[in-house]
Amino acid sequence: MKVLHAVTLHTPTHDFGGPTRVALNLSRGLRARGVQAAVVALGDGFDGPLPREVDGVPARLYQARHVLPRFEVSGITSPALLADARRLVRSADVVHVHLMRDLVTLPLALIALRCGRPLVLQTHGMIDPTEKRVAQLVDVLGLRRVLKRADAVLHLTERERDDTRAVVAPEPMAPAYRLVNGVQPQPIKSPRTDGDPAAPTVLYVARVQERKRPQDFVAAVPTVLARYPDARFVLAGPDTGALAGDMLALARRLGVGHAVEYVGALDHADVLKRLRSADVYVLPSVVEPFAVSVLEAMSVGLPVVVTGTGGLAPDVAAAGAGRVVDSRPDADNGELVGRAILELLEPAANRAASRAAWELVRDEFTVDGVVETLHGIYERVIAEH
Structure with a gap:
């Protein structure tokens, strides 16, 4: 199985935080199970060439272009990425998009629909009803379409699921599955002790x-x-x-x-x-x-x-x-x-x-448990697509 994880941004200082970390954790866990998982994203802030691997995960990074600076991360894109998007999508058995209202993940999700590839969306609590006019326009131009036509939409909590459904209401959203975040188990640290001389x-x-x-x-x-x-x-x-x-x-x-x-x-x-x-x-x-x-x-x-x-x-x-x-x-x-x-x-x-x-x-909340759940979702999505 080949899985392409699409996330908006990766930087040396991890400016985009959680979604990128989740994409990398899931990809690394999937690779440990024999799945050919890779990440595609924009790269920014690197002094030299963009890395081809991040935390042991093959990565196809494209230099970020700040075309709409006032929208910060939502206003960056890459013409080169968009030009390669159809080829990248067609190389995967499942396209897993860490979705937000932006110029990277939303176009990739739309291209996956056009190419007929199984599409899994993960919103990380970033998609909910909004009064912002620009965001509402994005919803009309494409966000609602991918939320309705995807093969699966992953949520962390019931509140996130309900908020995402509200964006497409009264029409139905694609099948929803809960997938929590997970991390690698670590040895336990020493707790504070009575009379501990170290400053807290x-x-x-x-x-x-x-x-x-x-x-x-x-x-x-x-x-x-x-x-x-x-x-x-x-x-x-x-x-x-x-x-x-x-x-x-x-x-x-x-x-x-x-x-x-x-x-x-x-x-x-x-x-x-x-x-x-x-x-x-x-x-x-x-x-x-x-x-x-x-x-x-x-x-x-x-x-x-x-x-x-x-x-x-x-x-x-x-x-x-x-x-x-x-x-x-x-x-x-x-x-x-x-x-x-x-x-x-x-x-x-x-x-x-x-x-x-x-x-x-x-x-x-271990990565292994989360990845096992996700792998089962992939298998179901491929079978039903």
């Missing part, structure tokens, strides 16, 4: 952008420092929202600038190293469909603080893998986040949440 480290690893509420991470610092004056707060991830400077300025205004460090974007090995050396992971996003970064934190046994609007919140709460706090986009949530961090810095709570987080990923 609290970590945020995600894109620094408004939707992920890094300001709530920074605003939590005074609450934590009141009990742990030597605690360190590390903010990591690509600054796609141009907010990193604002976050450091906020820390200085709060009088805690000495405790907050921004380390920029990290490669995957460095992400895992940071996760293993931290005591609590925090992602206070307003909306987070199914954060890979939270799964990776839990995969090493790092307790997490997430918001109730995230797709993983029910799993975290049920397993005791961390703390779930309210998400109030119009309010300062720093004290809520800070109190949750303090609870998880208590050694007994940290040990319990660490073990629960590690077991949750091991039992429910």
